[in-house]
Amino acid sequence: MALWSGRFAGDTHGLVGKFSASLGYDRRLYPYDIQGSIAHARMLGATGIIPPADAAALVKALGEVRAALDRGEFPFDERLEDIHMSIEAALIRKLGEAGARLHTGRSRNDQVATDERLLLRAEADALTGRLVGLQQSLVRQAAAHTRTILPGFTHLQHAQPVVFGHHLLAYVEMLERDKGRLADCRHRLNVCPLGSGALAGSTLPLDRERVAAELEFDGVTRNSMDAVADRDHLVEFLAALALIAMHTSRLAEDCVLWMSPEFGFVEFDDAFCTGSSLMPQKKNPDVAELTRGKAGRVYGSLIGLLTVLKGLPLTYNRDLQEDKEGLFDAIDTVAAVLDVLAPMMDSATVRVERMRAAAADPGLMATDLAEWLVGQGVAFRDAHHQVGRFVGDCVRRGIGLDLATLAQMREHIPLATEECLKLFSPERSVAARDLPGGTAPAQVERQVAFWQKRLA
Ligand code: ARG
Numbered sequence: 001m002a003l004w005s006g007r008f009a010g011d012t013h014g015l016v017g018k019f020s021a022s023l024g025y026d027r028r029l030y031p032y033d034i035q036g037s038i039a040h041a042r043m044l045g046a047t048g049i050i051p052p053a054d055a056a057a058l059v060k061a062l063g064e065v066r067a068a069l070d071r072g073e074f075p076f077d078e079r080l081e082d083i084h085m086s087i088e089a090a091l092i093r094k095l096g097e098a099g100a101r102l103h104t105g106r107s108r109n110d111q112v113a114t115d116e117r118l119l120l121r122a123e124a125d126a127l128t129g130r131l132v133g134l135q136q137s138l139v140r141q142a143a144a145h146t147r148t149i150l151p152g153f154t155h156l157q158h159a160q161p162v163v164f165g166h167h168l169l170a171y172v173e174m175l176e177r178d179k180g181r182l183a184d185c186r187h188r189l190n191v192c193p194l195g196s197g198a199l200a201g202s203t204l205p206l207d208r209e210r211v212a213a214e215l216e217f218d219g220v221t222r223n224s225m226d227a228v229a230d231r232d233h234l235v236e237f238l239a240a241l242a243l244i245a246m247h248t249s250r251l252a253e254d255c256v257l258w259m260s261p262e263f264g265f266v267e268f269d270d271a272f273c274t275g276s277s278l279m280p281q282k283k284n285p286d287v288a289e290l291t292r293g294k295a296g297r298v299y300g301s302l303i304g305l306l307t308v309l310k311g312l313p314l315t316y317n318r319d320l321q322e323d324k325e326g327l328f329d330a331i332d333t334v335a336a337v338l339d340v341l342a343p344m345m346d347s348a349t350v351r352v353e354r355m356r357a358a359a360a361d362p363g364l365m366a367t368d369l370a371e372w373l374v375g376q377g378v379a380f381r382d383a384h385h386q387v388g389r390f391v392g393d394c395v396r397r398g399i400g401l402d403l404a405t406l407a408q409m410r411e412h413i414p415l416a417t418e419e420c421l422k423l424f425s426p427e428r429s430v431a432a433r434d435l436p437g438g439t440a441p442a443q444v445e446r447q448v449a450f451w452q453k454r455l456a
Pocket of ligand 1: 022026082084108109112316318320321322
């Protein structure tokens with residue numbers, strides 16, 4: 001701080017510089033910091049708060065600094081604690097007094113708040129693109145498997161037959177909600193804090209609306225104290241990322257199960273699996289497992305930030321600097337997961353016969369029999385009870401439901417007819433679930449077409 005403040009007699013303790021520096025990670029904000037500074041400088045010139053020539057010099061110099069940063073040739077000085085001070089110092093080195101005018105009517109508090117909003121806007125857009133990429137890959141597989149039958153599970157027990165495309169499109173729905181959450185968050189955060197100063201606004205006639213418009217914000221923040229203290233948008237963003245990580249982790253868990261020999265439903269390409277350093281025969285679903293595991297650090301970032309914020313008095317406190325590393329890590333983690341899952345899902349070989357064989361148990365069609373009875377006017381609870389007794393009887397006899405005779409069936413289900421004996425076909429079962437949201441191939445084909453159009 002001694003570099004900047006006339007208030008201090010000497011340098012900080014040798015350990016304090018390193019302890020308090022954020023330059024190591026907040027340099028990631030530089031494109032947004034420069035974008036914000038250019039808008040601020042133009043406004044200072046246009047309002048006559050600083051000489052227009054100085055504003056023009058600042059805008060030009062900011063462009064040069066940006067180019068040096070882009071090229072990786074910016075001379076970072078570790079004694080300057082953050083990216084904001086680093087860039088400002090470079091401007092002062094270049095321009096002297098004109099450089100020293102940039103921070104007029106601005107604090108790092110409203111500056112960093114602005115930078116973070118600009119970054120979140122860009123990251124929301126980039127992550128939305130990645131979510132679309134994974135959705136498209138899932139829809140491609142779903143399109144190929146609108147008639148591929150496998151057991152659907154509840155309690156990880158075989159429940160009713162479904163088609164594989166229906167299972168995959170369930171994840172497409174989740175990812176669509178994730179996109180909606182990012183869009184909500186982006187909408188709410190899109191207001192400009194600049195002009196809030198350190199906490200109380202400014203005595204200078206700043207044109208806040210002009211700065212906000214140049215930075216493509218929808219407006220300006222209404223309360224300067226809230227503007228510098230608020231990190232709600234980071235929490236919302238991290239919560240959205242946590243949900244994405246939860247969804248990708250569930251998909252990954254399905255993939256791990258499908259690839260196990262007990263299921264043997266899906267094989268992923270060698271390019272997405274690894275071997276064992278000891279067991280020569282192994283092929284492990286490491287990408288899926290890591291996807292599952294990485295959810296932990298994303299949740300950690302969310303809880304970490306909530307913990308930083310909890311109990312902070314208004315307004316800015318240096319604790320807020322701790323908002324960044326977890327956020328950046330969560331963004332990078334989720335981006336990497338979405339990037340790798342899309343080609344992994346494309347690489348899947350679906351073992352159609354294995355899936356069909358697993359769905360062959362006629363017990364999976366017991367519900368179909370109960371619903372057939374409903375069609376005959378039997379109350380569902382009674383139908384459920386009758387079919388349950390029939391199932392129990394078959395279990396005791398050690399036969400499948402499809403091997404019972406009509407007479408045996410009638411002992412428990414008085415209204416049973418020949419038609420009932422034909423209900424034990426998984427193909428018939430899925431085709432009969434022909435209502436919106438159901439697993440009938442006709443419905444799933446319609447859903448595939450919907451997604452293909454929507455994601456095009
Ligand atoms: N590096 C700081 C942060 O990220 C910038 C704001 C510093 N403000 C201050 N009053 N010390 O929070």
